[in-house]
Amino acid sequence: MGSTRLHRGVAAVRSRWRDLERDWQSVAVGATTVAAIAVFELQIPW
């Protein structure tokens, strides 16, 4: 039951992702990165 809901959720996200223009995908990647750094104080080494 739970796993079915999870699969549906993942499928919905993948479907949304595929529908996005590549530019918006880039924005999504950037936004996710900034959010991860801000919320979790993620430290990315260089």
Place this chain on the structure above:
Amino acid sequence: MSAARFLPGLAALLLGAVLARAVELTVGFNHLLVAIALGFVLANTVGVPDRLEPGINTHKLWLGAGIVLMGASLTLETILEVGGLVLLVVVAVTTLTILVVELLARNVFGLADQLGSLLAAGSGICGVSAVVAVAGAIRAREEQIAYAAATVLLFDAITIVVYPIVGDLLGLSDVVFGVWAGVSMFSTGPVVAVGFAHSEVAGQWATMAKLSRNALIGAVVIAYASYYARSGSAGRPSLRTLWDEFPKFVLGFLVLVALASAGVFSSAQQASIENAYNWLFVLAFVGLGTEIQLAELRSTGLTPALVVLLALVVASTVSLVVLSMLFGA
């Protein structure tokens, strides 16, 4: 359409990025050059295996994401800090460089419009980052991006050797040398390195001049996006066409510039964001390197390099003369 089919190519990009960074740390070569070289060697020796292609072809996505994140390292204050006179020189030299490259590329050497614009942006603003940003705005072909990036990186390597020699030979002051490097060299890394190699003060001026120049990237990207959106439309240019052609990642970039200017990010967060976009760039450039095909490079010839060389000589000479007059040699 399984996500798993992207994994081998993504792993290859990641491996190339880590390798490029390791080479920079151990041998000192520019990691972007190494990343492009790795992709280039793969594509021109054994060729890109079919199973790697889906993942490697995602490199433009990472380029766009890197540009979005780059917005966080730029603030409006950066420009105001360097002073009006230097800012004036920055804008003038940037405009001159872009115009000279566009003029030479289109009217003298007959290069494709997009390639000329990429070379102009790379020479005029901030090297590879500008090439990448403008490439999205003008829908440049992947091999054009790779050629322009390779040309810019070639001149990064040349100027990092030539500028300190010229600076010492002419006995340039710290301010003149720093601002000169900041306004006329291409990429930020070499500018900072050359500036601080001359002196601490020269390094500070070089960095400030270069960062204010980098801050112009948003305006240049928007200008190019608007120009190509208009010239590419079949009928009358419309707002709809402008929007369709407009690179949406620029909006993400501008949002981050605004957030950074408002002081939303701590210095630790800003450092992490900068590291993130550096990784995204090196990741993407492994993929871009695979787009440089020797056969096509031969047919392109040395023309892009010649265009950039001529523009660099003009911009470098003019800016040095003007700066010497303004601040004394």
